[in-house]
Amino acid sequence: MNTHKLSKTVLAVALGSVLVSGAAFAQNETVDKAHSTAESAGQKIDNTMDKVGNFMDDSAITAKVKAALVDDETVKSADISVETEKNVVTLSGFVASQAEAEKAVAVAKGVEGVTSVSNKLHVKDDQSQSMGKYAGDTATTGEIKAKLLADDIVPSRHVKVTTTDGVVQLTGEVESQAQSERAERIAKAVDGVKSVKNDLQVKK
Template sequence: MKNSKFARSMMAIVLGSVLVSTSVFAEESLMDKAKNVANDAGAKIDSSMKKVDGYMSDSAITARVKSALVDAKAIQSNDISVVTEKGAVTLNGFVSSQEQAEQAVTLTKGVDGVKSVNDKLHVKDGTKQSVGGYVDDSKITGEVKTKLLADDIVPSRHVKVETSNGIVQLSGTVENQAQSERAQSIAGAVKGVKSVKNDLSVKP
């Protein structure tokens, strides 16, 4: 009888030990899983933050370049647009002289964070432009944008349109050469357009 009670006691102790160790193991397993999940989440957050930082970096570079151009009294920056992608800055638009274009490029290269400069600036027509001329340019720009927006082939949201003295500049990025040629054709067909400077980049 005593042996039977002793055997039962030993069994209870052994079972208790097994249950405790199993419980501890389960807790450790859950803790490991929790740590792994936390690490994975942290890695994903770090990754997404890097992407955000990259985007902010380009935005900051664009802002710094625009500020530098505005501060440069020798450069008429009103007709210059700045686009930054991964530190590479593209200058689009019109300037009064080739000297201004060169100054804008040199100034941009000196801005912190700029890796390279793509110069797509054009020198304005030398003839003096009247107030009516500015209105016509705005009207032309609006009409070109409207026609590009209505077109099924050209991705208009990626195409920037600027006009000076009836000369239209197209800049931005398109998927293929056919889209680039289509955009140029549409712009050239708008009333009042003297010529089209096609500075659209085709994605590789």
């Protein structure tokens, strides 16, 4: 009888030890999972903050370049579009001469934080542009933008349109060569467009 009781006691102690060990293991596993989740969340937050930081840096650089172009009397900044991605500045639009284009690039390169400048500037074919032509160009640009917006293939929000004396320039970034060619065809089909300079970049 005493032996039977002793066996039950030993069994109870053994089971108790297993349960305690199991609980401790489960607790350790839960803690490990919590640490892992916290680290993962922390990493995601860091990555998001890096992206936000880069965006803020790019926006600040764009603003600084635009201000520098406005301050320079030899450059007509109103006809120049400025975009920045990862500290690389892209200048697009139309200028009166090659010298003005080179000056604009030099001004942009002199801005703090700019690592390089991509020159997509074009020299105007006709330097004497009347107000009538300007109004016509504005209407042409608006019509092209509307047609790109209505198109299901071209990512219109990534495409910038500039028109000078009937010459259209397309800049920005698209997903494929097919999208680039589609955008060019849409622009060429608009009344009043003499030619299209397709400077769209295809994502690598």
